[in-house]
Amino acid sequence: MGEPSLRERALRHLARRDHSRAELARKLASHGEHDEIQAVIARMGELGLQSDSRYAEVFVRSKSARFGETRLRRELTLRGIDRDLIDAALATECVESELDRARSVLRGRFSTPPTETREWARQARFLQTRGFAPELIRKLLKEPHDESA
Template sequence: MSRPSVPALKATALRLLAMREHSREELRRKLEAKAEEGDDVEAVLDRMAETGLQSDQRFAESFVRSKGARMGVERLRRELLDRGVSSEVVATALGEGLEDDELSRARAIWLKKFGVVPQDRGDWARQARFLQSRGFAADVIRKLLKEPFNEPA
C-alpha cells in the first residue's frame, strides 16, 4: 500500500482505540487486514505508542478491571498472553491484590451459578470443572467446595 494509506491506517487505529483499549498485537492484526505492507502498520503502531494513544500496560489493567470479577488469575493471565501482552506487563497488571482476593471472587461466581453445596461426587466435579474453566486454581476450588468427598479409593 502506498504512503497515503498511513492516514487511513491511523484513522482506523484511532477508531478502534476509541471503542476500547487494544493491545499492540490486537491492533497489528486488525490493521494488517487493511494494509498491504507491514511497514506502514508498524509505523502507525509506533506512533500510537509514542503519543500514548496505545499502551499494553493500560490495556492489561483495563482488561483485568473489566474481566477480573468473572475470571480467576490463571485465565486472566492466559487471555492477556494470548492477546500479545508481554509476561512482565501481565504480572504487573495482575499484581498481588487480585491473587489475594481470588477466593472471594470464586465464591461470588459460585454463588451466582450454583448457590448450594454439592450433594454428591458428580455435583462436586461439575462445580469444580466450572470454576476451573473460569481460571481458578485447584487450591482455591478445594477451599471453596471444602472437598466433602475425600473418601479413600
C-alpha cells in the same frame, strides 16, 4: 471519498476501545505493509493513544470479578501482552483475594453446596473453566457453605 488511511483506521479502532499492540496490528494487517503498520502503532503509543499496560489493567479490572488468575493470564497472553505487564496488572487490579473471587463466582452460579460427587464435579468444572486453580477449587468446595454470604 477515498479509502481511509492506516492512521485513520488505527484511530477508529482505538476510539471504540483499548487494543493491545498485537490486536491492532492484526486488525490493520490487510490494509498495509508490516513496517508501515508498526510505525503507525508506535506513533499511537507515543501519543498515548495505545498502551499495552493500560490495556492489561483495564482488561483485568473488567474481568477479574468473573475469572481466575489463570484464565486472565491466558487471555492476556493470547492478546499479545508481555508477562511483566500481565504480572503488574494482576498485582494492581486484583484487590480481592483469589479465594474470595472464586467464592463469589461460585455462589453467584450455585446456591447450594455440592451434596454428591456428581454435583461436586460439576461445580469444580465450572470454576476450572473460569480459570481458578485446582487446589483452590478443592479447598473452596470442601469448606462449609455459609448461608449469610
